Amino acid sequence: MNNMNRRLALKTLLGGFGSVALNSNLYSQFATPSKLNPSFSGGPKRVVFFLQNQGFEPKTCIPVGMQNSGSLANATLPEPIQALQPYREKIHIINGLHGRHASPAHSAFFGALGGYRGSDGVPPSASTVDYELSKTLPQTLLPHLCIGMDSLDNMKAKPTLATLSASGAGQPIFMYSDPMQLYKLLYGGLSTGEVRTQHEAQSHMLRKIEQFAVDKSTGLPLHDQELYSQFTGGFEQMNALRKRLDGASGDLAKYAPKLDQRYSNPEFETDWHDVLLDLGISALKSGITNTLTIGSGRGEIFGSWKGLGVEKQGHNLGHMPQHENPIWIKIRQYNSRMLVKLIEELESVPEGSGTMMDNTLIVYTSNNADKQHTNGATWPFILIGDCNGAFKMGQFTQLDGKRPINALYTSILNAAGRDIERFNMSEKMAKKYDSSTGPLKEVMA
Template identity: 70%
Template structure:
């Protein structure tokens, strides 16, 4: 049976799904390639120290073929031919100390509690890529306490100014949203109960909103739109129920009785992977630490958690080696799953790009002068792989995001950066020629 608190949490998760099929927001002009493609963003909090990813002795651009990857990312050693390590981008304009929040993926100034000022790159890519049932899915990993009490949170992704996109942190709620319609037992009963209530709330909400003060109507309208979207998604998923049964993860005790928060991290990743392989989504954003300065990994044998983790040097630190190795194994899981699904003349991984970085640039207390990034895959041959690129620190993360849009089929000279800001923070124009094939 659903108690009142569980029902309200589920409703909040449903309303927080964020925008889905809205073709109005695009940048630039269409390019020609429209093949199936997908992009994954993996954002680890507390910074990404370059010494934990750049091979020893590499100070200039070159091949990774004969290089040995640092211990924190050693799980990627068999995949070096698909890896591109980028050092020397910057995000000085994003105010990334503690976190740039929406600015990390938006390429603009961000701060705790400050709403997004423009769309983020993951949202924009989800609109440019070939459409899916749910173009953009965000999942967030944190301590079990934070994921339980705040099953949805918005800190990294946005569909526009003042329009955050929520990430899902309770795998039970997310499973019900994606696969409740093909489930049995309690999961099916909970799904049907929430569906009925959501449908009724949508009808009532549409009629009540006009009586609110004008200042509240916009926010209320976004909330109502969330109910419309979750109800619409449910209907769309019902039309492909037989297909989804092939991809739905098995629900086990990690969902209902997690021993550690990493149990939930693992099944959240399973759900994210299944959303990609089933074709539910084309853009997945993973927030490890949920874009904030918290986070816990007790399942890795790490007792310390939260803010203190950001006060530690990452290189040669046993704690950060464990966290980064865990991240790397997750990246391998994504690649292996996509590699196992045929697509076109190759596999899903052939048409996928994974972007791994941090919402904190290189460390928790940073000015953003260096923002390391790893790319895995080549998005149908669009990106160079098997190499390390050292930039001079004069091009912003926005230039990388313009490159992603270009590779996805949308011409873009600048992403979220006008000429005035670019004059101060970008010494170039257009995508990064160093990373595009």
């Protein structure tokens, strides 16, 4: 095969599975674990990020009648997050962080978890906090799992999409939106019938593609050799991960969700949303991963919730006020029920002297601050889980808008054992956008 034909073969492969293997870290984000504070003990063993698109209006999360920081012991949570009322002692509602430097506008995209300027179609400029945590927390088969929820048409047309998480500059991490695809990756080795046959056929094909890429790399110019090495390395990681998951499938069988018609024949997009959540929970409970990122709306301005009786969808949802809006109440209540399910499922699994939830932090927010068209001046968060006393819980905290979302991410990384003063913010940037340094004293216990 001459050089021109090799390049054509390379381009063809990159248009299919190769683009995933080369550009995404879709199947594996293994990296050298970050150095921990040697005196550190405790903190989270796993972290879940849940981001809803179109913004998070503060009035939909601030307790009724509360204007200043205080205890949630006797507070009444607003209707959109009322499902969390029984868990007041486990949550910390934070208002007053900012993300002005992230330029969220319609969405901050990678900047929402990276704490830097983000925009549509702009690659990440650095890693995001979820990926950094996946390096810091105890290593697992799949250190970082991302799932994305959208309209059925969008999820079927783009079963993988990268808009929120990144392992470094120009290195996006793709999220899964096709639950059958994710099920086959996690549990294909224990499935039976047609699902098992498809899983084995795909694994065989991927190994063949990897070998083909290796065989055709000889004799290429230096630039193409470098591209090929990334390409073949991506397939090597992908195939190695599938092999490890297949080998562990027998031990993981009790955590695998049962396949039903929602996987292959969903009536509404929320059918896929629900089973994607089930798969994310199963990956946490089984120990396949300890860092889960959920993107409702997949970090963009789209999204659909017809299964909730919401006929409007996409960009138009962002032009509605969220406070006391029946449509947004339904969407936020749906999110809250998902959060409750996460809590209940993790509380059902013993771990150490308590449960998995005792060692888990859930972070709920939006990928574009308080609303769709925003300057990022206020960016609400809900934290769930004190992680054995690492975080203050049972509180509402109203900040003054002078500290950025990066300060919260610094706090979480410190709780996980990373002794850092800032996350993704230079001293020059901090002089303009951060009034202090280090973790948020209002959050850390």
